[in-house]
Structure formats: structure tokens, C-alpha cells
Amino acid sequence: MKRRTMLKSGTIAAAVLAMGLPALAQDEPLKVGFIYVGPVGDGGWTYQHDLARQAVEAEYGDRVETSFIESVPEGADAERALTQLALAGNKLIFATSFGFMDATINVAQRFPDVKFEHATGYKTAENVSTYDARFYEGRAVIGTMAGRMTETNKIGYIGSFPIPEVIQGINSAYIHAKKVNPDVEMRVVWVYSWFDPAKEADAAAALIAEGVDVFMQHTDSTAPLAKAQEAGVLGFGQASDMSNFAPNPRVASIIDHWDPYYIRRVGQVLDGTWESQSVWLGIGDGEVVIGEITDAVPAEVKAEAEALRDQIAAGDYHPFTGPLKKQDGSDWLAEGQVASDQELAGMNFYVEGITAAMPN
Template sequence: MKFRTFSKITAAAVAALAVAAGSALAQTKPKVSFVYVGPIGDMGWSYQHHQGLEAIKKEFGDKIETNYVENVPEGPDAERVIDQLAATGSSIIFTTSFGFMNPTIKVAARYPNVKFEHATGFKQAPNVATYNARFYEGRHVIGLIAGKMTKTNTIGYIASFPIPEVVMGINSAYLAAKSVNPNVKIKVVWVSTWFDPGKEADAAKALVDQSADVLMQHTDSPAPVKYAAEKGIYAFGQASDMTQFAPEKHLTAIIDNWNPYYISRVKALIAGTWKSGDTWDGIKDGTVVFAPWSKSIPADVVKLAETARDEIAAGKRHPFTGPINKQDGSPWLKAGETASDKDLSSMNFYVQGVEGALPK
């Protein structure tokens, strides 16, 4: 049959041609691998992780080798990709999306000598560490700015999927905005995608049409920021510094700066001191950083934001400090009580004052 013949011929022909091209290089250097869920050109989540890989390259130069696989879907393909990386000599593998959790755990069980690091998950093993960033701290700071900057008292929020990470961000931003502007409202539009610039722009339009004049987003493309620039309203960038898309109107961005974490982990690997664990870094550790404040933000608001940033870094302020009620009015945190990490990382409810519904 056609294809059987074909495969044989292919194998023969290509193998013959390939004799000279010997690929496997005996390797002793540690190899650092990354698995991305999106393209490295997404300007958002995967892009920032890839910046981390670039930082590692710069830091360690030819002491290490690196490679990456992009556009890996979170379904059945993930396990194969991770397995193949482990089998082909990777020393440490960073799997940078929540959906890679169970595949990472499964592969790690087969390769006890390879180190694994899974971003945003909650399952660890002796050779699987987890890490995440306290983006809600950043949301608190931009929430304060948004509450001060809005003239219509309406903040527009473009959200992706109702996972704890995103819900936590909405709540944090809303509580902060409310604390400086009691009349503020937050309107949330879920676009059910991480990445669809057209739909994100449509959502931005819908929010602006309903009188939002400050936009926040938890999706990956710069389209909403771009739209804000066109409409002359304010927006915050997501994941990376998006100033270039709206030089006047981009107030700041929460930047996912994984570089310090990645460098420290590779350093530990080389030194032989790598240990599993769960890391949740924030502003204090330089993982959550802000793009330069826009000139449009008045000095007193900059001061407010910087105070909040510094207090969070110093551990003097927690974005979720009671009293806080849930959306339905039932109490969540008592006065003075702060949210536990477990409560945060499994958050599936809105706080009082946020409108709309989450799937139950």
C-alpha cells in the first residue's frame, strides 16, 4: 500500500542523507527546558516565561544548554512533550501552564533524576516543585490607581476563564478601588479565551460603551490597551509592559517577571542544592513588578500606589484584609483577618459588590 512503501522509502532516503549530519552531542552540561502553552510571540503569558529563558541564557552563558517547546496544548500532547524532554537529557523542565500539572506529575514519576517545576499548580513531588506569583498584589495596586482615575466610577475588566487566579485578581482590584472610591463599580466581561485579539477588542468596546473609562484585563493580547488609546481612556497592560501600544493612556502594567525565580532555581540546580517546594513570590521578591507609572497619573495617586506597593513588599499590608463579605452577603473574613494562601489559591467566589455570576 501507498503509505507503507512510502514510510520505508522515506526512512531509507532520509537516513542515507543524514549520515553526515550526526546530531547527538555527548552532553554533560545541565540542560534547561521550557514548555509553553502559547506561542512565544503572544506578548503575554508565554512571552514572559520565554523572557525568563533568555535571562537564564544571559546569566549562565555556555555553562548550560536550553531548549523549549511552544504551542503545546494542555491536552494529551503535553505528557509526550514533557516525557520527550526528560528522555532526551533535560536536567530541569519548567512546565509553565496550569494544565500541565498532571502530565508533569506523571512524567516526573518516571524520571526521578530529572527536576520538574510546574507553574501555578498545587501538586508537588520530591522532584516536582511548584511556583506562582502573587499577581493579586499587583492587582491591588492598579485597583487603587483605577479607583482614583475613573471619572465615571466604572472599571471595565476583561477576563478569560473563571479560575481562582482570575477571580482573585478581580476581587483584589475591586476591593482596592472601592477602598479609595466608595462609588466605584466593576463590570466584568468573560471572553472565554486567553487569546483572541478581535474578541478582546470587542469586549473592550462593550465595556466602554457601558461607560467604563478604565480598563483592566486578564487576557493576553494588547488589543484592549490599543483600543483604550484610540478611545482616549485609560488601561493597564497585562503580563508585559504594553506602554508602546498606548503611550499616553497605558497607566502601568503588572509585569510577570519570572527571571529572578528561574535564575535562582537554575543556580540551585548547578550547585546541587535544588529542592522541591512551593514558591509563591510577589512584589517583595521582584516577581510582580510594575511598568513605569504613566505621566497621566497625578502625583498623589502615584504616592498612594507606591505606598501600597512598598507596604505589601514589607508585609505591612495584605490586599485581602477583613472585614470582607462574599457576593451573597455571607461573611468571609472578619475584621483584621487576612486571607490564607489556600483560600486565595482556590478562590471561586466574588466578593460583595462585584456583579455577575461564576459557574458553580
């Protein structure tokens, strides 16, 4: 099996290209590159993407050679990292954070023979695909557990950036907590970072100080769970299982299971069938997984959460089904009406009942 590499410089690869040397022989491995917004050891989002990279290696062996660049800030640094991967001969590159979107499009224009996959974005090109997960489906399940298990009737949410993906999760968690506990309130704290353990821990502490005894997160580190452990409150694993904190404070988790998608798309490059596409996959597709629900959750609450999970997976229930109003009291979805993907992709409002102010 080809050992993966962590790229530091594209200088040699650039020189090779400049010399006009012949293309790789057909029996040479397909080079697949990844850029990560956090470190592979974050225990959450990036860790889960890197597990999928390893799954690609395990699936295809010597037919592929993977490399990655970790802790890449969103913006100009992302463009440099993507260029480095392209110059190094990678013919398929996964850009694994929303903020890499414009950089991916820009670099793809300069390297039309390279195929790019961008996670959670919405801009495509002939050589750029997008892939996303319906995280809000998992939030509905853990929101149900949060609503049942809070004793203070105050649940919390640590948000990264106020983009539709994150706002969907906040709304979905609140809607389903409210369904099982009409007295529940939600507090929201924004950290404006995907991975910043210190800020995430501070956000958790702020929620706990407000009386929150169960909280969720859409950030990448395990720092909030560590703070929950100190304070004796409950939390949920984010992106990966975070089972080191089970059975308490981590009582369940939302797992981003990227392996099947990555394996499928690499295979399509290998067999010549890859085409640009946009996909949004969820629980029913096996891309969003609810991790083990621990014994800290009462049996009846666990059964209720699992039943909701199964309904969503079967397509029998959509987490955004009316009647629902927006935070300002205006009508959004009528009785039985289901939100369209287009509406969800542009979500920029809280639902009725959340009292937090929406950031600009």
C-alpha cells in the same frame, strides 16, 4: 554561549535513549526545557517567561543549553510536549501554565530523573516543584489607580479562566478601587482562553460599550490595549510592561519578573541542591513588579499607588484584610483579619459589591 533551540521533534533523542548510550559527560551543558501556552511574541505572559529563559542563558553561558516549545494547548498536547523535552535530554523542565499541571505530574512519573517546575499549580512530587506569584498584590495597586481615574465610575476586567488565581485578581482590584471610590462598579467579561487576541479585543469592546473607561486584564495579548487606544479609554499592561502603549492608554503595568527564580533553580540543579518545593512570591520578593506609572496618572494618584505598593512589599499591609463579605452578603473576614494562603488558593467567590455572575 549555547544558542537556544526551538524543538520540533524528539525522534532522534528517543533513538539515542533506546540505544542505551552513556549519560552526558560532566562538562556537557545542563539542558533546560520550557513549554509555553502562547507564542513567545505575545507581548505578555509567554514573552515574560521567555525573557527569563534568556536570562538563564546570560547567567550561566556554556553551562546550560535551553530550548522551548511554544503555543502548546493545555491537555494532551502538553503531555506530548513535555515528553518530547524529556526525551531530548532536558534534565530540568519549566511548564509555564496552570493547565499544564496534570500533564506535568503524569510525565514526571515516567521520567523520575528529570526535574520539573510547574507555574501557578498546586500538585507536587519528589521531582516536581510549583512556583507562583501573588498577582493579587499588583491588582490592588492598579485597582487603586483605576478607582481614582475612572470618570464613568465603571471599571472592567477581562478574565481568562475562573480559577482562584484570576478570581483573586478581580476581587483585589475591585476592593481597592472601591476603597478610593465608593461609587465604582465593576464589569467582568470571561474569554475562556489565555491567549486569543480576537476574543480579548471583543471582550474589551464589550466593556467599553457598557460605559467602562478603565479596564484591567488577566489575559496574555496586547489586543485589549489596542482596543483601548482606539476608544480613548485606559488600561494596564499585563504580565509584561507593554510599554509600546504608554503613556496612554497603558498607564501602568503588572510585570511578572521570573528571572531571579529561574536563575536560582537552574543554579540549584547545577550544584546539586535542587529539591521539590512550593513557593508563592510577590512584590516584596521582586517577582511582581509595578511598571512605570506614566504622567497620564495624576501625581497624587501615583503617590497613593506607590505608597500602597511599598506597604505591601514591606509586609505592612495585605490586600485581603477585613472587614470583607462575600458577594452573597455572608461574612468572610472580620475587622483586621487577613485571608490565609489556603483560603486564597481555593477562592471561588466574588466579594460583596461585584454584581457579575460567577461562571460555573
